[in-house]
Amino acid sequence: MKRILNVPIILLLLLMLSPSRGIAQSEARLESLKISLWPEYDRPGVLVLYEARVSPEADFPAIIRLPLPDGVDAPHAVAAHYPDGQLDDNVKWQVVQEGTQAFLDVETPTTGVWVEFYSALDVQDANRSFDFLVPGGIAIADLSVEVMHPVGASDVSIKPEGKIEEADNGLVFTTIDLGGRSASDKQEITLSYRKPSSTLLSAPLQLGSASPLERLEVALLPEYDQPSVLVILRGVLSPAVELPAHVEIPVPVEYGEPSAVAIQGPEGQLFMADYQRRVQGQWATIVMEAESAGIWIEFYADLTHEGDKRSFTFFWPGGMDIAEFQYEIQQPWSADNIQVTAQGVAGVHTDGLVYHSATYGLLSAASQALITFAYENQDSELTINTQPKIDRPDEVRGETPDFSQMLPYILGGVGLVLIAAGAIVYVRFKRQDSATSQPRKRKRRRKTTGESREEVDASPVYCHLCGVQGGASDHYCRRCGAQLRH
Numbered sequence: 001m002k003r004i005l006n007v008p009i010i011l012l013l014l015l016m017l018s019p020s021r022g023i024a025q026s027e028a029r030l031e032s033l034k035i036s037l038w039p040e041y042d043r044p045g046v047l048v049l050y051e052a053r054v055s056p057e058a059d060f061p062a063i064i065r066l067p068l069p070d071g072v073d074a075p076h077a078v079a080a081h082y083p084d085g086q087l088d089d090n091v092k093w094q095v096v097q098e099g100t101q102a103f104l105d106v107e108t109p110t111t112g113v114w115v116e117f118y119s120a121l122d123v124q125d126a127n128r129s130f131d132f133l134v135p136g137g138i139a140i141a142d143l144s145v146e147v148m149h150p151v152g153a154s155d156v157s158i159k160p161e162g163k164i165e166e167a168d169n170g171l172v173f174t175t176i177d178l179g180g181r182s183a184s185d186k187q188e189i190t191l192s193y194r195k196p197s198s199t200l201l202s203a204p205l206q207l208g209s210a211s212p213l214e215r216l217e218v219a220l221l222p223e224y225d226q227p228s229v230l231v232i233l234r235g236v237l238s239p240a241v242e243l244p245a246h247v248e249i250p251v252p253v254e255y256g257e258p259s260a261v262a263i264q265g266p267e268g269q270l271f272m273a274d275y276q277r278r279v280q281g282q283w284a285t286i287v288m289e290a291e292s293a294g295i296w297i298e299f300y301a302d303l304t305h306e307g308d309k310r311s312f313t314f315f316w317p318g319g320m321d322i323a324e325f326q327y328e329i330q331q332p333w334s335a336d337n338i339q340v341t342a343q344g345v346a347g348v349h350t351d352g353l354v355y356h357s358a359t360y361g362l363l364s365a366a367s368q369a370l371i372t373f374a375y376e377n378q379d380s381e382l383t384i385n386t387q388p389k390i391d392r393p394d395e396v397r398g399e400t401p402d403f404s405q406m407l408p409y410i411l412g413g414v415g416l417v418l419i420a421a422g423a424i425v426y427v428r429f430k431r432q433d434s435a436t437s438q439p440r441k442r443k444r445r446r447k448t449t450g451e452s453r454e455e456v457d458a459s460p461v462y463c464h465l466c467g468v469q470g471g472a473s474d475h476y477c478r479r480c481g482a483q484l485r486h
Contacts, residue, residue: 027105028054028062032142039121039130039191040150042342042360044200044315044368046130048072050115051081064113067135068095068102072117075104081112101137120202126194128153134178134187143178145189151339151372152304152311153193160189170339196304196313199252199282204318204366207285210248212238212321214293218314218371221330222303225384229312231255231299234264237290238323247295249286250317253279255299258286264294283317310335311374318368326359327371333386334379341372353383 036049052064068075074095079087091113093106106113122129134145149156149172162176178187219232237245251258257277262270273295275288286297304311316325331338331346331354344358360369 027065028058030064030138030140031055032144033066033140034144034146035134036146036148037130037132037189037191038148039128040195040313040341040370040372041148042370043118044123044370045118045121046132048117048119048132050113052113052115054111056111058111061107061109064106064108065138066104066106066113066115067137068104068117069119069133069135071119072102075115075117077114077116078104078106079114080108080110081114082110083112087114101135103137123200126197127192128195129192130190132189134189136181136184136186139183140181143181143187145176145178147174147176147189147191149173150193150195151341152313152374153195154306156193158189158191169343170337171341196311198313198315199254200315201317201368204368205250205283207248207250207319207365209246210320211241211245213323214238215324215326216322218316218327219330220312220314220327220371220373221383222310222312222373223332223377223382224330225382226300227303227380227382228300229303231301231314233295233297235295237293237295241293243293244289244291247288247290248320249295249297250283250319251286251299252301252315253282253284255284255301258297258299260296260298261286261288262296263290263292264296265292270296308376308378309374310377312372314371316363316369318363319365321365322363324359324361325363325369327357329356329371329373330383331356331375332377332383334381335375335377338373338375342370
């Protein structure tokens with residue numbers, strides 16, 4: 001009897017210990033799923049983004065299940081997506097395989113999930129194409145697909161057609177609303193376009209003994225001192241590398257010989273360095289023995305012209321570990337409607353020009369990176385030959401006087417004021433000097449004694465011999481000496 005009663009308990013324990021299909025037993029139904037396809041955004045492939053939402057009335061933490069397309073083993077990034085736009089990557093997730101279909105199960109404390117992964121792009125010289133199958137397997141109340149038009153691309157074709165709009169950052173997107181979808185529905189999105197070849201590689205370049213870099217900054221200066229793009233690679237070797245260090249920097253063969261190769265001194269000064277240029281296929285490697293941790297390499301690369309439109313793509317093929325990869329783009333002073341991917345921060349520097357910059361962070365030897373920009377320019381004047389202008393706010397424009405034209409009058413007025421002030425000071429000091437050398441005698445009132453009163457009141461006295469007038473107090477004539485008769 002005991003053994004019969006223990007059988008249900010054992011079965012219950014086995015069910016509890018058996019592996020589950022996901023992180024939790026219940027799954028929340030998707031209210032909306034937005035799939036974004038961004039070809040050649042920051043890598044040679046296509047960046048795919050999922051933005052999924054469930055009802056706020058769901059029980060949280062909730063499990064959101066998302067289908068993954070074929071060829072995607074694991075996502076690049078997974079995060080909880082809060083309604084205010086904040087992302088938190090501190091979430092639990094796992095990839096579950098059911099038959100031929102792979103699913104991503106994410107446990108989220110909020111209503112949304114953000115997922116990123118990369119898919120391969122078919123590249124045939126200047127022709128690019130991409131087919132994306134929106135997989136089935138789950139029901140979605142509202143499905144939409146957003147396709148970014150690659151910067152610098154032409155002849156862009158997207159099927160099925162959608163609504164084309166330009167975003168605030170200047171990028172162009174096509175939005176396709178597919179509405180509600182059942183678990184059995186599938187949808188294919190096709191994309192094709194043309195873009196000048198940037199020597200994209202299907203796999204990262206193999207460099208072998210290249211020293212790791214602490215930082216690599218790519219500076220791109222279009223139409224700076226030539227009609228092309230001045231490409232400057234500023235690198236800093238890892239502190240763990242012993243000097244002199246073996247340095248290998250890959251660049252496209254089409255760039256040709258570098259215009260400058262140098263090492264950077266401790267105070268930022270540059271010293272020309274010896275180098276070798278090794279060519280293999282479409283890529284060349286600049287090889288040098290660096291006696292300093294800082295390296296500096298310059299090239300000139302062709303800028304694509306289509307009427308007033310300009311575009312350029314810089315491709316980093318990988319091959320070495322870089323702790324921090326970043327770029328800086330100097331916008332020509334007369335450029336309009338500039339588009340940059342991967343997007344960065346724009347700001348005005350002290351030279352009055354606008355610079356776009358961004359940091360990719362860590363790049364391993366197996367990672368690649370893309371930097372693309374495009375703009376319109378109706379002026380062929382080079383940046384180095386122009387005086388950059390800084391636009392003033394509308395409320396100030398037209399009211400601020402031109403001080404350069406008023407400067408002679410301002411200086412003349414200041415000079416007159418200084419001359420007048422100097423004259424006043426001179427006169428005052430002159431008077432003070434005169435008063436000091438000849439002090440003014442103060443008239444003191446004499447005491448009126450009886451004798452003095454007589455002297456004042458006495459009548460004139462004349463000498464009875466010579467007739468000369470004498471003083472009231474004289475007793476003898478000052479001329480002849482005779483005694484005066486008072």
